[in-house]
Amino acid sequence: MFALIHPLTLSTATVGRQLHVSGNVWLAPVAGSTNLPLRRLAFEQGADLTCTELVSARSIAMTGSIEASRRYLRNDGTTPTAIQLFGSEPDEFLRALEIILTQDEFRATRIFDINMGCPVPKVVKTGAGAALMLDPERAATIVRRTADFLTPLGCAVTAKVRRGFHAGDNTVAEFTRRLAQSGISAITVHGRTRAQMYSGTADIGCIAEAVSAVRSENPAVPVIGNGDIRNAASAARMFLATGCDGIMIGRAALGNPWIFTHVKAALAEIKRTVTDIDCTKISSQGRNADFANEHAEILAVATAYDRENPITPCPAVVSETIIKLYRDMVQLDGNFRATREFRHVLLPFFRNTRSAARLRNRAARLSSEAELAEILEEYERTNSNDNEPSER
Ligand SMILES: Cc1cc2nc3c(=O)[nH]c(=O)nc-3n(C[C@H](O)[C@H](O)[C@H](O)COP(=O)(O)O)c2cc1C
DSSP states (O other), X not given: OOOSSOOEEEEOTTTOOEEXXXXXXXXXXXXXXXXXXXXXXXXHXXXXXEEOOOEEHHHHHHHTOOGGGHHHHOOOSXXXXXXXXXXXXXXXXXXXXXXHHTSGGGTTOOEEEEEEOXXXXXXXXXXXXXXXXXXXXXXXXXXXXXXXXXXXXXXXXXXXXXXXXXXXXXXXXXXXXXXXXXXXXXXXXXXXXXXXXXXXXXXXXXXXXXXXXXXXXXXXXXXXXXXXXXXXXXXXXXXXXXXXXXXEEOGXXXXXXTHHHHHHHHHHHHHHHOOOOOXXXXXXXXXXXXXXXXXXXXXXXXXXXXXXXXXXXOHHHHHHHHHHHHHHHHHXXXXXXXXXXXXXXXXXXXXXSTTHHHHHHHHTTOOOHHHHHHHHHHHHHHHTTOOSOOOO
């Protein structure tokens, strides 16, 4: 039986040490949103691993300090968190890692992720982010050198990549194969090209191809599927259509951290009720036209789970969660800064709610906890009878 939900072992490259991650449903890094309080909340709701937003290796290396990035790198010692760096020069990564690892706060960090997918022009024009997909040798060198540095310290190097760079490119299979030869411990594949940014739909077929390529090169390297997972059905589909080892959820977790509990419960339900999941078929599913028929039973269980179990709890619990998140952010960053940044964190909580436009409008101008309480009072009042399953 193919285990949809299982712990993951990341084997570090040269000395073969192993790092254990409790499970295979991860929170994606989302710049501007996945700060420590949000990562902690996702972990409490079932995310097995979280990741900081991208932080510049060059800036840390050049200033010799993490001060400018400290607030993005924050950790509480209990939330499993990978640190994500972007850059284009191997030496800058090594210097940045040295500096980060001298800080007590980060000594427990075991996973360092290299961003190879950021589409933003400011990043790409420096040769970093998704631009690394145009230079596989450079990407492989960065992985090799950081792995050589980190492995003796018991740390792993992972990477997050895309389908390709230009519109229509599908270079991810060859690219990930190259990384799998270079000491990488896990690879997340987002099924969009850089040209797509975040628009259109993620291509699941290219993730299946990357899984096959990596598995044939080094079966110990897990591949994590990412892109457009927003409920149990899309999570199950990602596993079944690609044969991936784990999944990563980004936008659907913003304002909806309960998605992790929901997806994991649905996967457990599938495991309980469907007895004939055949893993020998799974790895070829990305290109298999009979996919829907072959896995109809599993997808039906996932779809029924979505239908029968609202992802989002009742409005009172949502409000409580929001208030706690706000207070956590204020505690870390002070009233002024936290309130400004919280507006952005708050908006997605009102996605697909009644009075969404009004609530979002008020959220965008939030200035104090008292005002937040008023907004949440309106939210609860207008949504309190809303027990319908939600697909936020
Ligand atoms: C606003 C925004 C910021 C993002 N920031 C990062 C980042 O810092 N590092 C990264 O690797 N990916 C970043 N991503 C990409 C996500 O991690 C993820 O790959 C993408 O959103 C697709 O997954 P999803 O459909 O589950 O959201 C970002 C995406 C968005 C929309």
